[in-house]
Amino acid sequence: MSQTPDGQPDDPTVMVEMVFPEQANHYGTLFGGTALSLMARAAFVAATRRARGAVVMARSERVDFTTPVQVGELLELRSEIIRIGRSSMSVAVTGIAEEMDTGNRREALRGRFEMVAVDASGRPRALAERL
Template sequence: MPAHSETRIIEMIFPDQANHYGTLFGGNALPLMAKAAFVAATRHAGCPVVMARSESVNFATQIRLGEMLELSAEVTRTGRGSMTVAVVGNALPVSGSARRAALTGKFEMVAVDGDGRPQPIARNCFNEGQTE
């Protein structure tokens, strides 16, 4: 299996992502977490993936407008055609003060073929049909 099982993404929180309290709206945090999980799973599997489920999403603390959100996604389980990706988000104040644990979640990702049907991860379909 490829060693590319961890992905880091940093997102600055702008006004269009904030709620009326001036903090990251949960509805905007979820797609950021899903994107990090998608990238980690795609790199790990070497083929297209789709999300089958999200679970255990927890919001530990608020992320304020103007702060950065560092998302770290890592494949923690690989099955025949699916993977579990754990995503952790830390709030990073621009002022340089200490980072804060802010978000966690787990995502189940499934490898798919060109028709969107589940396939074994080992097929490495990005290279399917190519010759060396």
């Protein structure tokens, strides 16, 4: 894993989920609300690693669902810090669906989340160093 000059990870954070029936809609594909929750979790983990402390979501920006994710497929969520501000950061999250039987992979989701580092009182706090 590579690091920024201040020792923070700068590689994408990768999480993998299996899509189960209870996460699906009546079409047998990943429910949009569940997909958003998984993406938000991936953004949270990446931002927390970078901030080395508490973060909260301030905004979710455009989220694109480019192809359905079927029950039984893997969903790889790759989150990457793309902007660092004084106390906030932008996190891009990409979801890649993988068919278990063939290994075929395709981009299925893409979104951007604004995360803010906060102190113990829930007030914004400064981040160490910008990208």
